[in-house]
Amino acid sequence: MSPGRKHWLDEPRNVTRLVWTLASVCVALVIGDLAYHKHVHFGFEAWFGFYGFFGFAAFFFIVIAGKHLRKILMRDEDYYDE
């Protein structure tokens, strides 16, 4: 594959399109909650859009918490080689 060739993802506009497509699918999935009867083990699972909200919040929390964890845990690459 030639190094100079432009790929579809090299175009920032296309990446933006991808993100908006993902966002639209996400919204559609939550609206989809209205279209069927959920079989659940716990009451909270039946809340409108619960899984979507939970997935978004959990992911966001994990990344931000990891970022702060670095302040305590991160060392130079040769820390153990000294």
Next chain:
Amino acid sequence: MSSLSVLPPAWILILGALLVPLIRGRSRIAYVLALPVLSFVQLLGLFGVPEGAHLQVELLGYTLTLARVDKLSLVFGVIFHLVAFLSIIYAAHVKDAVQHIAGLVYAGAGIAAVFAGDLITLFVYWELTAIASVFLIWARRTERSYRAGMRYLIIQVGSGVLLLAGTILHYRATGSLAFDHLGLGSLGTDLIFLAFGIKCAFPFLHNWLQDAYPEATVTGTVFLSAFTTKLAVYALARGYAGTEILIPIGVIMTIFPIFFAVIENDLRRVLAYSLNNQLGFMVVGIGVGTEMALNGTVSHAFAHLLYKALLFMSMGAVLYRAGTIKASELGGLYKSMPLTATFCIIGALSISAFPLFSGFVSKSMIISAVGEHHLTLAFLGLMFASAGVMEHSGIKIPFFAFFAHDSGIRCKEAPANMLIAMGVTAALCIGIGVVPGPLYSLLPYEVEYQPYTATHVMTSFQLLLWAALAFAVLIRTGLYPAETPSVNLDFDWTYRRLLPRVVGAVGRGFRWVEGRVLDRAQRNIGKFLDGVYRHHGPPGVFARTWPTGSTVLWIAVMLAAYLLLYYLR
């Protein structure tokens, strides 16, 4: 019985490995590929034999069972053979005989161990997996891998020693060596539990995994990812099903590695954390212990062995071609390695449990079993961990290796044998996801579970795609932490830094005390000798000749003092 009349299960691999150095070139490739096939044919013969103990031998008065056949051992036997075969294809280009021998013996010991019917036989194979596998780390032949291998070996052999100690205590308490359900409650079985826990990478016992696996060779890590930890899962399922403490242990295992995976720069180490997190799901299933939960654990181990091998294979291919596996140095590789990227994404979708991929039909069984038990906290913990899996393995691994910013690295696509191994593994990941029936038929208990319900499909898509949306938001707003060359402190810091420091400090303390004591002792001895010389030497008071009269006087004084003391009493 016919297939057992020749050799115990997997001995074809162990004994066959010894002939590898004698065969060279293309015949060696054919030979190492033929061994797991032959061994698998022997295994297929076991499906016909009645369940129970076979190949029993008497040794020093103990009865050892070299082949206990039941559904639990058979399903692990099947998947271990499959992964061994795929790993050998992946490693076919390797010229180093040591790696082939180590891989074959390691896989053979792992398979033989799941057929061990007694604790002594289990112990022997347990240690053999440790000793054989360390050569896959040392084969990298760097100072770093040598040290990591040493730490790995000490911990693995230590686990075996605990297993042996537990076995002896258990035998003294019960008179039985049988490896059936053990349960906690006696010192012997507690020690065995701890031995299994080390190999299963329980929290605080886990760090050998993240320390050693990424230091192994490109192909060695693929082997390593398979046998040790899943042997431990098998052993826990056999000995400790329904042990409730495993539920919190498992939930913690699913959660804490996520945070380390987010900030880790070495992508094979990210996968090692991810492996730890996946083991957590299996451990929870064992803790719940119902038929559905145990089926979930076994099917998840089966699916996991394939997608985890696939992910390690794809990252191994990147390391092999690009010469680095650090996220901070990679990116844009989909242009050079489109097939590897595709296979990696299939592995990522499988581990994230997207519908139509293998993780979906296995993990959900464990989570449903937890739900049926109304274990709210565990359920929420596993859901949280599922979002975490999406982060580190679903997105981070493919994104930073193959996409992100273009690192400018232009390399060749992975070698043909690696592509074949990845292609077949990827096909299996999809096959299991689309048609779970054949996998379900191998499970230890009857399966009455339907993964593809509207609720399950919709809620899974919601959780995973909204998590992906969170990633897009974090990246676009610049909140996602940049990949940085670094190491992150984990529990191994206690024995790689703290312990040497404490030992060093204690040593220095002893030397200081020793110095002080010796110094003082020398001075006191000197003083004492001076005193002796002063009193007894030529000028000393005791060297004088005393008149008899003064001696009589002193004796009288002594007698008076004695009399006085006598009356005072």
